Each structure stands twice: as structure tokens, then as C-alpha cells.
Amino acid sequence: MKAATSPLRGTGRRAGLDHDAIVERALTLVEAEGSTALTMRRLAAELGVATTTIYWHVGGRDELITALIQRLSERHAEIEIEGAGPSERVMCVARHVWDSALAHRNVTALAHQVGATSLLEMPLEIALARELDTAGLRGEVARDALRAILMCVAGFLVVAFRSDDPGPARHQARTLWADITADGIDRSTVTALREPPDLPALFETAVRALVDRFVVDVEPRDAPVA
Amino acid sequence: MKAATSPLRGTGRRAGLDHDAIVERALTLVEAEGSTALTMRRLAAELGVATTTIYWHVGGRDELITALIQRLSERHAEIEIEGAGPSERVMCVARHVWDSALAHRNVTALAHQVGATSLLEMPLEIALARELDTAGLRGEVARDALRAILMCVAGFLVVAFRSDDPGPARHQARTLWADITADGIDRSTVTALREPPDLPALFETAVRALVDRFVVDVEPRDAPVA
DNA sequence: ACCTGAACACCGTTCAAGT
DNA sequence: ACCTGAACACCGTTCAAGT
Numbered sequence: 001m002k003a004a005t006s007p008l009r010g011t012g013r014r015a016g017l018d019h020d021a022i023v024e025r026a027l028t029l030v031e032a033e034g035s036t037a038l039t040m041r042r043l044a045a046e047l048g049v050a051t052t053t054i055y056w057h058v059g060g061r062d063e064l065i066t067a068l069i070q071r072l073s074e075r076h077a078e079i080e081i082e083g084a085g086p087s088e089r090v091m092c093v094a095r096h097v098w099d100s101a102l103a104h105r106n107v108t109a110l111a112h113q114v115g116a117t118s119l120l121e122m123p124l125e126i127a128l129a130r131e132l133d134t135a136g137l138r139g140e141v142a143r144d145a146l147r148a149i150l151m152c153v154a155g156f157l158v159v160a161f162r163s164d165d166p167g168p169a170r171h172q173a174r175t176l177w178a179d180i181t182a183d184g185i186d187r188s189t190v191t192a193l194r195e196p197p198d199l200p201a202l203f204e205t206a207v208r209a210l211v212d213r214f215v216v217d218v219e220p221r222d223a224p225v226a
Numbered sequence: 227m228k229a230a231t232s233p234l235r236g237t238g239r240r241a242g243l244d245h246d247a248i249v250e251r252a253l254t255l256v257e258a259e260g261s262t263a264l265t266m267r268r269l270a271a272e273l274g275v276a277t278t279t280i281y282w283h284v285g286g287r288d289e290l291i292t293a294l295i296q297r298l299s300e301r302h303a304e305i306e307i308e309g310a311g312p313s314e315r316v317m318c319v320a321r322h323v324w325d326s327a328l329a330h331r332n333v334t335a336l337a338h339q340v341g342a343t344s345l346l347e348m349p350l351e352i353a354l355a356r357e358l359d360t361a362g363l364r365g366e367v368a369r370d371a372l373r374a375i376l377m378c379v380a381g382f383l384v385v386a387f388r389s390d391d392p393g394p395a396r397h398q399a400r401t402l403w404a405d406i407t408a409d410g411i412d413r414s415t416v417t418a419l420r421e422p423p424d425l426p427a428l429f430e431t432a433v434r435a436l437v438d439r440f441v442v443d444v445e446p447r448d449a450p451v452a
Numbered sequence: 453a454c455c456t457g458a459a460c461a462c463c464g465t466t467c468a469a470g471t
Numbered sequence: 472a473c474c475t476g477a478a479c480a481c482c483g484t485t486c487a488a489g490t
Contacts, residue, residue, distance in 0.1 A: 039462090039463065040463085040464065041462085049475095050476075053474055055466085060464075061465090069397075113339075115398075119402065122402055125402075126411070129408075129411045129419065137415075139417070143418040143423060144431070146419070148423075150381075151381040152377070152381050153381065154380075156377050171345035173344035176345065176348055184359060184360070186365070186368070189358075189359060191365075192365045193372070197369060202373060206436060210432060243455095265481090275456095276456050278455075279454080281484075281485085282453090454489105455488105457486105457488085458487095460484085461484090461485105463483100464479105464480095464482100465481100466480105468478105469474105469476085471472100471475100
């Protein structure tokens with residue numbers, strides 16, 4: 001509950017804070033309690049420092065958020081991509097985007113809010129471009145494939161984030177379907193729509209459809225030529 | 227600039243407000259100036275009434291937003307769906323979701339923020355379920371197709387909304403690619419990534435890929451059997 | 453039933469002032 | 472150079488009080 005007693009340097013007056021320490025603390029705070037917990041006052045209290053100190057070191061809230069996202073982004077820099085064929089390797093990167101977004105959902109949601117998704121996923125975006133390149137896609141086609149795949153993943157993430165934060169629940173998709181009297185819709189469909197889909201499985205299917213549309217494997221996926 | 231002189235009823239003291247008038251005004255405000263303009267104080271001033279009056283009529287901000295979204299949703303109720311084959315008609319509904327979201331981007335963005343996207347698009351969701359039904363999809367398959375398509379559209383919308391609100395522009399995807407020295411990525415690709423994609427065209431391609439994955443036309447799309 | 457003003461507990465941000 | 476307290480201009484929400 002008490003703010004961590006920050007290590008006061010020899011002077012006895014300096015708080016011993018620097019840009020990185022503040023950003024690090026902000027990142028931890030968001031990861032633990034979500035973006036709403038990140039207020040300048042709260043963060044300052046947690047660092048045992050006056051609110052205005054944060055402004056001196058990192059600037060306003062927007063700069064803080066940008067720095068925080070970039071910090072996490074660097075951690076996503078090195079990833080292992082495996083897969084036999086090109087399309088399989090593209091799928092692997094897409095899954096990385098999905099997995100890392102879910103692993104750091106609070107920061108990802110924050111990045112979505114401020115429109116800095118690309119900043120957060122830049123290393124993965126580069127990795128995706130590289131795999132598309134080895135798949136033979138270049139120029140505008142490669143860009144379109146990359147953007148389409150990432151936008152689709154983003155759409156899935158928005159829904160995935162909503163699932164764990166139930167919210168008002170009143171205007172959740174599945175509860176809305178509880179009141180529908182179906183004209184021209186089979187009852188089995190209405191019933192199914194009251195349950196959430198298997199998101200990871202559907203993700204796999206949907207992204208695969210996009211990948212198949214853009215990257216045409218020379219060899220069949222399951223039996224790459226040795 | 228001045229608040230609209232609200233029609234004071236005969237009593238001379240009543241503001242003559244009701245639930246619907248407040249919600250209507252809130253909707254207009256959001257459509258015109260975005261979700262950040264919707265504050266309880268601002269709305270009250272615009273209605274020429276005390277802030278607390280809004281609380282009495284419609285409840286807090288969340289209820290107001292929900293009501294506002296639902297109001298707009300009702301306007302999307304009746305739409306014309308055309309197209310020869312089943313998959314063409316499904317595409318038509320998807321385009322409707324896209325178009326109406328862009329036409330009312332501020333409210334749609336707000337709905338995204340509070341997790342009420344489904345509430346806003348419910349009429350279109352029903353229309354989509356109906357077209358999928360006539361395409362022969364039932365039960366869980368129909369649900370998965372519907373969800374996948376809508377999630378993909380949502381992902382595109384998030385990016386589309388970012389485009390017209392440039393924001394900090396520093397961590398926009400295309401500016402980030404300006405600094406990239408490409409290892410294993412063709413220069414033409416890097417160059418292309420510095421430009422935004424043709425969003426409507428890419429939307430068409432991506433959603434079509436999903437539709438083709440889920441709904442298999444019995445007849446070819448272009449030449450339906452008479 | 454309908455509407456008000458005052459008050460509470462928050463925000464982000466600025467700025468003159470301290471050491 | 473680094474840090475502070477006070478202040479400004481906002482929020483959403485509650486609640487006793489008016490007619």
C-alpha cells in the first residue's frame with residue numbers, strides 16, 4: 001500500500017529518478033492494473049515523488065504512454081519464427097502478434113486507444129514483412145497482405161479484450177441474441193450465436209484464409225520438398 | 227454559441243425535457259464533435275439546463291451513451307440488400323457495416339470504446355445472419371462465419387478511424403517505416419509500406435477472402451442459374 | 453415529478469519558487 | 472539540474488433542497 005521507499009541518493013534531496021525508471025514503473029502499473037490506473041498522481045505517489053517531477057523527466061501523459069509502449073515493443077524484438085513453408089511461417093508471425101497482445105493485453109489495449117498499435121508491434125511487423133518477402137511478395141502486394149493480416153488480427157484482439165472485461169454485459173453480442181425472434185434464421189444459428197465462438201480456432205481459420213489469398217505456396221504446406 | 231433556448235412549457239419552470247430529447251441532443255453532439263465533446267456539463271449547457279437534470283432523466287454517462295448508440299442503431303434497421311448469389315449478398319451486408327460505420331464514425335468509435343459495437347450493429351448483424359442462412363450456413367458454422375467477418379471489418383474500421391484523426395503521427399505505421407533499414411525486405415516493399423493502402427479496395431479483397439472461405443456458392447458468382 | 457446549487461473526489465497541466 | 476506546492480480548468484457523480 002505504501003509507496004516504495006525510493007532509494008534517495010547521497011545528497012538526501014534528489015529522488016534519484018530518471019526517465020527510464022519512471023517509464024518502467026508506469027509500464028508495470030499498466031500491466032498490473034490496466035490503463036485507467038495510470039494517472040500522473042497515482043504514478044507519482046507510487047514513486048514517492050511529486051506529480052510535477054514526472055512532467056520534468058518525461059513530459060505529459062501522452063509522451064509517457066508512448067515511451068511505455070516503445071519500451072515493451074523492444075522486448076518483442078527477438079522472436080523465433082518456425083514453419084516449413086512460407087505461408088506457415090507467415091501464420092507463425094501472425095500467431096506471435098496474437099499471443100504477445102494477449103500476454104500484455106493492458107498495454108496493447110492502451111496502444112489501441114491512443115492509436116499506437118503499430119509502434120507496439122513494429123518488430124513483429126518487420127518480421128512479417130520479411131516472411132512475406134521470402135514468400136515472394138514485394139512492393140504494394142506485400143504491403144497489402146501485411147496490412148490486411150494485421151487489421152484482421154486487430155479485429156480479433158478487440159473482441160478478445162472485451163471477453164475478459166465483461167463490462168455492462170447488457171450490450172454484449174451474445175446476450176443481445178437472447179431476445180431475437182428469428183425471421184429467416186435457423187434456430188440452431190440463433191442458439192449458436194448466444195455462445196461465444198472458439199476464438200483461437202476461429203483466428204486460425206480466418207487468418208489462414210487471408211494468408212492463402214495472398215501467399216500461394218509453390219509446394220504443398222504439409223509436404224515441403226526436401 | 228448560445229445554448230438553444232429550450233421551449234419552456236406553460237408552467238414557466240419546467241424545462242420541458244424528456245429522456246428522448248436529451249439522448250437526441252447527445253447523439254447530435256457526438257456526431258458533430260466526437261466523443262470527447264460529450265460531457266455531462268457540456269450537454270447540460272447545450273440544453274440550457276442544470277447538469278443534474280440529465281442524471282434525473284437518463285442516469286449517468288454510461289446509460290446516456292448506451293441509449294445514444296441504441297438510438298442510432300434503430301436508424302440502421304431497414305437496409306436494402308442486393309446481389310445475385312449468396313456470397314454477393316453477404317458481401318453487400320459487410321459493405322453496409324463498413325459504410326454506415328464510416329458515415330457515423332464518431333458514434334462508432336464511441337461504441338468501440340465502451341464495447342457496445344454489437345449493440346450498434348445489431349440490425350446489420352441480424353441481416354448478415356439471414357444472408358448466411360440462405361447461403362446454407364446453419365448453427366456454429368454460421369456463427370463462426372458471422373463473427374469472423376465482423377471481426378475483420380472491425381479491424382479495418384479501427385485503422386480507418388485512425389486515418390482521419392492523424393493523432394501524434396509520430397507512431398503512425400507509415401512514418402515508422404521511414405526509419406527502417408531493411409534486412410531481407412525488398413526496397414520496393416519498404417517504400418510501399420510508407421504509403422497507406424487503398425483501404426476500400428483492400429477491404430473488398432480481405433472480406434471476400436473470408437466469405438469465400440465460409441460460403442461456397444453452388445453457382446458461379448457472375449452467372450447465377452436463372 | 454421535475455429541477456437546482458453546492459459539494460466531493462477526482463483528473464492533466466502549468467508555473468513560480470525552492471535547493 | 473532537479474524537485475516541490477499551489478493553482479487552474481476541467482471531469483463524473485451524489486444529495487439535500489427547492490417548487
